[in-house]
Amino acid sequence: MRVMAQMAMVMNLDKCIGCHTCSVTCKQAWTNRAGTEYVWFNNVETRPGLGYPRGYEDQDEWQGGWVMRKGRLRLRAGGRLKKLATIFSNPKMPSIQDYYEPWTYDYETLLNAPAQKTFPVARPHSLISGKPINISWSANWDDDLGGSREHAVKDPMLKGIEDKVRMEFEKTFMFYLPRICEHCLNPSCAASCPSGAIYKREEDGIVLVDQDRCRGWRMCITGCPYKKVYFNHRTGKAEKCTFCYPRIEVGIPTVCSETCVGRLRYIGLVLYDADKVLEAATVEDDHDLYEAQLGVFLDPEDPEVRREAEAAGIPADWVEAARRSPVKKLILDYKVALPLHPEYRTMPMVWYIPPLSPVVDVVKDTGHDAEDVDNLFGAIDTLRIPVEYLANLFTAGDVAPVDGVLRKLAAMRSYMRDINLGRDPRDEIPAAVGMEGEAMYEMFRLLALAKYSERYVIPPAHAEQAHALEELATECSVSEYGGGQGEVFGEGSGAAPTPVAVENFRVLQQTQSADSLEQLPGDNPLRGRVNLLTWDGRGMPDGLFPVDEEAGR
Amino acid sequence: MSTFLWVIVPYVCLAVFVVGHVWRYRYDKFGWTTRSSQLYESRLLRIGSPMFHLGMLGVVAGHVVGLVVPQVWTNALGLSPHAYHVIALAGGIPAGLAAVVGLVILVYRRRMTGPVFRATTVNDKVMYAVLGTVVVLGMWNTVAGSLLQFGGEYNYREGVSVWFRSIFALQPEPALMASAPLGFRLHALLAFLLFAMWPFTRLVHVFSAPLGYLTRPYLVYRSKDARPGRGTGSRAPQRGWDKPELTRK
Numbered sequence: 164m165r166v167m168a169q170m171a172m173v174m175n176l177d178k179c180i181g182c183h184t185c186s187v188t189c190k191q192a193w194t195n196r197a198g199t200e201y202v203w204f205n206n207v208e209t210r211p212g213l214g215y216p217r218g219y220e221d222q223d224e225w226q227g228g229w230v231m232r233k234g235r236l237r238l239r240a241g242g243r244l245k246k247l248a249t250i251f252s253n254p255k256m257p258s259i260q261d262y263y264e265p266w267t268y269d270y271e272t273l274l275n276a277p278a279q280k281t282f283p284v285a286r287p288h289s290l291i292s293g294k295p296i297n298i299s300w301s302a303n304w305d306d307d308l309g310g311s312r313e314h315a316v317k318d319p320m321l322k323g324i325e326d327k328v329r330m331e332f333e334k335t336f337m338f339y340l341p342r343i344c345e346h347c348l349n350p351s352c353a354a355s356c357p358s359g360a361i362y363k364r365e366e367d368g369i370v371l372v373d374q375d376r377c378r379g380w381r382m383c384i385t386g387c388p389y390k391k392v393y394f395n396h397r398t399g400k401a402e403k404c405t406f407c408y409p410r411i412e413v414g415i416p417t418v419c420s421e422t423c424v425g426r427l428r429y430i431g432l433v434l435y436d437a438d439k440v441l442e443a444a445t446v447e448d449d450h451d452l453y454e455a456q457l458g459v460f461l462d463p464e465d466p467e468v469r470r471e472a473e474a475a476g477i478p479a480d481w482v483e484a485a486r487r488s489p490v491k492k493l494i495l496d497y498k499v500a501l502p503l504h505p506e507y508r509t510m511p512m513v514w515y516i517p518p519l520s521p522v523v524d525v526v527k528d529t530g531h532d533a534e535d536v537d538n539l540f541g542a543i544d545t546l547r548i549p550v551e552y553l554a555n556l557f558t559a560g561d562v563a564p565v566d567g568v569l570r571k572l573a574a575m576r577s578y579m580r581d582i583n584l585g586r587d588p589r590d591e592i593p594a595a596v597g598m599e600g601e602a603m604y605e606m607f608r609l610l611a612l613a614k615y616s617e618r619y620v621i622p623p624a625h626a627e628q629a630h631a632l633e634e635l636a637t638e639c640s641v642s643e644y645g646g647g648q649g650e651v652f653g654e655g656s657g658a659a660p661t662p663v664a665v666e667n668f669r670v671l672q673q674t675q676s677a678d679s680l681e682q683l684p685g686d687n688p689l690r691g692r693v694n695l696l697t698w699d700g701r702g703m704p705d706g707l708f709p710v711d712e713e714a715g716r
Numbered sequence: 717m718s719t720f721l722w723v724i725v726p727y728v729c730l731a732v733f734v735v736g737h738v739w740r741y742r743y744d745k746f747g748w749t750t751r752s753s754q755l756y757e758s759r760l761l762r763i764g765s766p767m768f769h770l771g772m773l774g775v776v777a778g779h780v781v782g783l784v785v786p787q788v789w790t791n792a793l794g795l796s797p798h799a800y801h802v803i804a805l806a807g808g809i810p811a812g813l814a815a816v817v818g819l820v821i822l823v824y825r826r827r828m829t830g831p832v833f834r835a836t837t838v839n840d841k842v843m844y845a846v847l848g849t850v851v852v853l854g855m856w857n858t859v860a861g862s863l864l865q866f867g868g869e870y871n872y873r874e875g876v877s878v879w880f881r882s883i884f885a886l887q888p889e890p891a892l893m894a895s896a897p898l899g900f901r902l903h904a905l906l907a908f909l910l911f912a913m914w915p916f917t918r919l920v921h922v923f924s925a926p927l928g929y930l931t932r933p934y935l936v937y938r939s940k941d942a943r944p945g946r947g948t949g950s951r952a953p954q955r956g957w958d959k960p961e962l963t964r965k
């Protein structure tokens with residue numbers, strides 16, 4: 164057993180309203196540079212739909228991920244020799260047209276146009292060729308099923324059920340799928356990189372591109388089946404989602420999670436057995452992959468696992484965090500989260516709770532009680548199309564696990580209605596899906612009510628190992644500033660400067676997880692001082708302005 | 717003059733080549749890339765790039781054999797100069813042709829595809845001009861000089877090659893070059909110029925040809941503090957910047 168820790172994410176799709184806040188904040192934080200105009204580390208796609216880049220899930224076309232060939236796991240696009248033989252021109256690289264041609268507007272005409280009868284118009288100009296373009300596609304062209312008869316029907320995941328879907332298109336279903344890099348346990352992007360620039364971090368499993376080692380061979384772009392490595396066309400280097408590692412290292416969630424309007428993202432650790440990864444990725448039948456992936460995870464409650472974790476150098480507070488991890492609970496305890504496309508065999512680490520809403524909506528539309536457990540169960544059984552579609556996304560087409568999850572969600576809906584209405588909870592409802600009433604209530608709490616600190620259980624990286632906090636590249640560890648009692652100074656206190664990220668992250672973390680200012684713990688520096696990022700605009704708290712040194716003397 | 721052209725220039729260029737690469741590697745790893753333009757355009761690249769590169773690799777291999785292996789060695793192997801010549805042409809002409817045609821396709825693509833042209837720097841243009849001239853001159857020497865034998869026969873293995881080796885033996889023999897045909901002299905001179913430019917252009921990618929890929933395991937694991945001085949957060953301060961001191965009162 165070789166215990167490793169992995170930072171993982173779960174998204175509860177029922178709650179996604181498709182607002183794209185995550186995409187926008189992520190872009191502002193990471194890819195608002197020349198060369199990355201078309202790069203969306205986080206994107207939100209309407210399903211059924213083509214996704215981004217267009218039709219990326221069609222691996223017959225794009226050749227991403229791994230396949231089993233002659234009993235061995237191989238890169239679908241070809242192994243080492245083939246990669247080197249075709250290095251001068253990658254045979255399967257998506258072109259900018261498969262993403263979209265990013266553009267800007269010629270705003271200057273708006274300002275400089277002379278007085279005239281007609282209103283001046285800012286024309287779109289391509290950021291790639293610099294010429295005027297006709298905008299005909301973008302990252303979300305088919306948002307909300309826009310033009311679905313033309314686009315969504317080409318969704319690769321509708322293969323095999325396309326006739327049925329078209330027949331029912333009037334009462335079609337729809338949901339949003341936010342996607343980031345999966346930070347896979349068996350990343351095919353890394354395996355495809357000829358220079359070995361893409362690596363998986365030993366501590367937290369985050370997959371990164373070393374910008375100093377990337378040589379622009381652009382094989383990773385083909386290698387990733389989720390198309391989550393992008394080529395920066397200015398620097399000539401590959402870039403990908405970093406799981407906001409500078410934030411994660413100090414214990415705060417990724418930007419996309421932090422800003423998620425639906426509060427549907429969960430971040431936490433899972434422990435896994437690195438020795439079992441390859442074995443699990445090589446089970447023959449695609450339908451067994453979900454179970455095989457579950458088998459790779461380790462239970463942090465198991466004393467044996469904890470011993471091994473300690474031996475592997477995983478700090479105790481990390482193991483503790485793994486026990487409290489919401490991700491572990493959703494994946495392993497309640498088994499309501501499923502991996503996206505396990506059939507790519509990369510062992511993705513961003514999992515999804517499939518949406519029940521397509522089913523609920525249909526029941527509601529037919530005038531039936533959409534919170535009645537029998538109605539919902541019946542609908543799950545008869546509404547094969549959404550279920551089959553979800554199975555194509557999350558379980559390589561095996562409907563049984565999806566069925567199971569949807570039933571749990573339906574049962575939770577009914578069970579909680581009784582409780583909310585003050586009726587006696589009916590224990591036969593959780594029993595019908597093999598759960599205890601208490602567990603179901605806990606699951607409901609985690610899915611519906613969980614606070615910031617329960618949704619994001621992120622142990623800070625061990626700064627004592629890391630020597631230095633990055634922001635100022637000092638030799639002072641994080642804990643020296645933020646950990647101890649009353650240790651935080653700010654510029655307002657007249658003491659030495661504190662790295663601003665350290666201060667803000669603690670303040671924000673606590674204010675976000677507390678319901679009111681009074682609830683803030685005693686060591687929260689908000690009590691003594693504020694800065695403009697943490698001031699809520701009310702009153703003029705002490706410490707808003709530096710103490711007047713003359714007067715103070 | 718002949719000492720300047722055939723002794724000083726080569727040594728200066730080689731020094732720039734070596735020192736330049738060391739400097740570039742140490743100070744600009746981030747800029748060390750092929751700067752692939754495949755995202756913009758694939759169709760022409762798929763034909764031009766492999767053709768150019770495979771041709772080029774053949775040409776480089778041919779140069780290694782032709783310049784480095786002394787004629788006496790091949791003679792000793794029982795290979796007559798004439799037989800060697802035939803073999804060299806049989807390999808060199810197709811390779812050179814592929815390189816030239818590939819290069820023409822690549823340059824055409826650079827110029828005619830809007831986005832690729834926009835992403836072409838002055839550096840690229842100068843590099844292409846010199847590289848193109850060197851390749852064309854080399855082709856000319858082979859076709860006109862060796863195949864058609866315009867202006868009489870010239871056995872470069874008794875002239876240019878010996879001079880080339882003499883440079884590395886640190887006993888340069890400029891006279892050999894001074895008496896070589898004009899085409900060969902120009903080709904050699906511009907090639908050294910190209911070497912001097914090399915570390916400052918995208919051509920540095922040649923030295924990171926990823927052969928290690930064949931032997932390394934597929935997955936790379938790395939500790940986040942594997943490199944000294946790296947800490948929590950993001951990257952360490954870059955060379956050339958003082959580390960800010962943080963003192964606490």
Ligand code: HEM
Nearest residue numbers: 250251252380750751752753754765769772822826922925
């Ligand atoms: C030895 C192994 C080599 C490898 C693996 C290699 C690989 C590459 C790759 C991947 C590109 C980017 C193509 C693209 O996507 O746009 C490229 C471009 C280029 N390479 Fe190489 N190369 C090698 C050797 C050479 C040599 C020996 C030369 C010339 C002396 C050369 C000259 C060029 C030029 C001029 C370009 C730019 C092509 C363009 O986009 O116009 N390469 N190379």
Ligand code: SF4
Nearest residue numbers: 344345346347352387
């Ligand atoms: S999802 Fe992320 S880790 Fe997985 S193969 Fe793609 S880029 Fe690599």
Ligand code: SF4
Nearest residue numbers: 179182183185423425
């Ligand atoms: S911010 Fe949240 S709710 Fe909005 S699109 Fe992103 S994941 Fe969905």
